[in-house]
Amino acid sequence: MSEAIIQVKHLEKRIKGKTIIDDLSFDLYRGEVLGFLGPNGAGKTTTMRMMLGLISITSGDVIIDGHSVKNAKEKALGRVGGIVENPEMYKFLSGYDNLKHFRRMYEDVPDSRIDEVVELVKLKDAIHRKVKTYSLGMRQRLGIAQALLHRPDVLILDEPTNGLDPAGIRELRDYLRKLAKEENMAIFISSHILSEMELICDRILIIQNGKITSTQEIRETTEEVLSVLFEVEPKTKALEVLHQLPDLQVREEKGWLVVEAKREDIPQINAALVKANIQVYAIRRTQKSLEDRFLELTEGSVVQ
Numbered sequence: 001m002s003e004a005i006i007q008v009k010h011l012e013k014r015i016k017g018k019t020i021i022d023d024l025s026f027d028l029y030r031g032e033v034l035g036f037l038g039p040n041g042a043g044k045t046t047t048m049r050m051m052l053g054l055i056s057i058t059s060g061d062v063i064i065d066g067h068s069v070k071n072a073k074e075k076a077l078g079r080v081g082g083i084v085e086n087p088e089m090y091k092f093l094s095g096y097d098n099l100k101h102f103r104r105m106y107e108d109v110p111d112s113r114i115d116e117v118v119e120l121v122k123l124k125d126a127i128h129r130k131v132k133t134y135s136l137g138m139r140q141r142l143g144i145a146q147a148l149l150h151r152p153d154v155l156i157l158d159e160p161t162n163g164l165d166p167a168g169i170r171e172l173r174d175y176l177r178k179l180a181k182e183e184n185m186a187i188f189i190s191s192h193i194l195s196e197m198e199l200i201c202d203r204i205l206i207i208q209n210g211k212i213t214s215t216q217e218i219r220e221t222t223e224e225v226l227s228v229l230f231e232v233e234p235k236t237k238a239l240e241v242l243h244q245l246p247d248l249q250v251r252e253e254k255g256w257l258v259v260e261a262k263r264e265d266i267p268q269i270n271a272a273l274v275k276a277n278i279q280v281y282a283i284r285r286t287q288k289s290l291e292d293r294f295l296e297l298t299e300g301s302v303v304q
């Protein structure tokens with residue numbers, strides 16, 4: 001894989017003696033969309049605020065392109081664009097005037113770049129209207145336009161799908177994936193909605209109670225345990241055969257035998273059945289969705 005543009009190292013945040021972020025470490029690479037998934041109160045916004053230098057870091061550090069957010073904040077954040085929670089907007093100004101205002105924070109953002117980002121987030125028709133007339137989705141898109149103004153290498157977006165309708169989410173997804181793949185940007189995006197993350201991201205970190213509890217590769221599933229359904233006769237004899245195979249979990253469900261196995265084990269299971277003269281009528285693979293896994297992982301956890 002390419003170099004890590006962000007390294008989060010043993011990051012901690014304590015507020016009034018309470019540990020909110022607890023020893024968080026991960027890397028973000030160029031060209032990838034990394035998801036940060038967790039229930040409300042898990043610590044996503046707090047982590048992103050520390051990464052963007054908006055609040056202090058209790059211990060640990062965030063290294064961006066070799067620079068420490070703790071000790072060299074300006075250098076570290078120069079190539080980063082971000083929106084955290086509801087982006088600050090001037091409601092009585094137009095979208096366009098808001099962008100012109102934010103442009104002042106950076107050098108070298110010509111008018112043509114403003115037009116470009118407006119086009120990208122599809123706000124062209126509304127850009128000269130006052131922001132107070134915008135829907136939540138339009139405000140989110142204006143926030144993303146603002147984060148992109150200075151052509152950052154890294155984008156940090158806190159729940160950017162909030163307030164978007166399904167079509168808007170699809171557009172955002174296509175756009176973020178394009179930025180990552182074609183511009184080699186690194187994108188870190190949080191959400192509490194699993195199905196969205198699964199579509200947008202290459203990799204997902206799951207955060208609970210301030211800790212990363214799991215990392216999921218979305219596009220690599222070969223090592224994954226699948227539920228495989230077998231339609232066989234006679235079932236009792238088939239169960240006996242399968243119980244003799246090592247490390248295999250088998251159960252009967254709605255007339256099917258359900259086997260938990262890796263993809264590569266399926267031919268051997270089938271061969272064992274056939275060898276024992278069992279009639280195999282169908283084999284069906286069902287992959288556990290991220291949602292199943294997320295619910296398994298977060299079951300019983302306290303949501304604050």
Ligand SMILES: Nc1ncnc2c1ncn2[C@@H]1O[C@H](COP(=O)(O)OP(=O)(O)O)[C@@H](O)[C@H]1O
Pocket residue numbers: 015020038039040041042043044045046047304
């Ligand atoms: N300034 C603060 N003072 C006290 N507690 C806070 C503060 N900011 C966040 N928290 C607590 O930290 C936890 C994580 O919050 P947050 O980062 O907003 O989670 P998320 O964005 O995942 O919903 C929550 O329990 C929240 O109440």
Ligand SMILES: [Mg+2]
Pocket residue numbers: 044045046158
């Ligand atoms: Mg949040």
